[in-house]
Amino acid sequence: MAKPAILTVDDDPEVLQAVARDLRRQYSDRFRVVRANSGSEALEALQQLKLRNESVALLLTDERMPQMTGVEFTEHAATIFPDAKRVLLTAYADTNAAIRAINTAKLDYYLLKPWDPPEEQLYPVLDDLLDDWLASFRPAFEGIRVIGDRWSAYSHQVKNFLARNQVPYQWLDIELEAEANRLLSYTTSEHKPQLPLVLFPDGVRLEKPSNLEIADKIGLQTQAEHPFYDLVIIGGGPAGLAAAVYGASEGLSTVMIEREAPGGQAGSSSRIENYLGFPVGLSGGDLARRAVTQAKRFGVEILTPQEAIGMRVREPYRLVQLADGSEISSHAVLIATGVSWRRLNLPGIEKLTGRGIYYGAAQTEALACTNEDVYLVGGANSAGQAAMYFSRYARQVNMLVRGDSLAQSMSQ
Ligand SMILES: Cc1cc2nc3c(=O)[nH]c(=O)nc-3n(C[C@H](O)[C@H](O)[C@H](O)COP(=O)(O)OP(=O)(O)OC[C@H]3O[C@@H](n4cnc5c(N)ncnc54)[C@H](O)[C@@H]3O)c2cc1C
Incomplete structure (x- = not known):
């Protein structure tokens, strides 16, 4: 976790350097000292810290600065980091302004320049304020944050990709969370960021x-390390993963190609009760994670997201063509591509897919359906599992079942 920041602002470079030096001497073991030589530079720094989800414990600012006074800066800064402690470091002549600002800018304290010796004039006050701040400090979520619109298929794709690959993320909905819009306004690009x-x-x-860009950023392997393997497996569902473990454990150099996320259909299951060796059941995500760990332990390379789009034979080799244009050659290819969702054939459904209509999206969408009504189409095992999972969050789950009874298609 990044250390919380102490931000100090002064337009006089020598004073700024001296304050920063004294702050570092006392606090660098627990805090990061950030400096800025104007109010606008300091606000820009705060926005960048906010975008990185870092914390700011204290703002220590000069009062008399061109363009923006210390009090004005503090007022703006409070909209970005409302919990940061606010201290004005003023010359004697500014004390009246500082006293007035205690109310207007909700200053916690004002200190006088010069602050020598800091052991007497600076640290006692700041120690007290920082202790106070630490007492109520809750570290921010540290992982990936996704800002988007719930009714966007693209947002769903990104969330689904992260969830299926077991990457924790925080979802910030621009319709529901003020924080989402605030963060967007802090991005410095000339255009409005695309969601x-x-x-x-x-x-x-x-x-x-794209899924590929995210994969690159989070360190997933998308390209093979070698041109040749003993065994290429296409598909990373339970069948592909099992084959990968057994192939590699027999000493075969093995690569597995998976276009979405290891786990396949099983990866989207909220509870699997009948997998050998797990008497109390486990989630599909858990099964996928364990299988991936086991496969990697035996040296299997897992390429994801990567798609096999063609195959040819050049005796004695089998060559698999990948979507990125590369080709892998091998002694043997095992195809374990499983099945895809059967699509509902209804007028207009394509437009709404990913925007309120989903296929097998319990794990990604259930939380967003809190206190809402959910309709589930299907009456077999997957639908039954999804109904149970959605029912933890939704106001009501309605199953639309074509057959006469659930007993026709659901395991008893
Ligand atoms: C919600 C749900 C719950 C389930 N619960 C249970 C349960 O409790 N118990 C049970 O026994 N079964 C359950 N099943 C069924 C079980 O998950 C499947 O039988 C099992 O996943 C089939 O495994 P598979 O590896 O053959 O194929 P899949 O799981 O379908 O995996 C195939 C993989 O191949 C990938 N792929 C396809 N084409 C390509 C390509 N060209 N290039 C690269 N990759 C490709 C796909 O992305 C996919 O990941 C459930 C299924 C679902 C959907």
């Missing part, structure tokens, strides 16, 4: 990214 906007903890921002 979904994905914010990474290191400060990188991706606008409307």
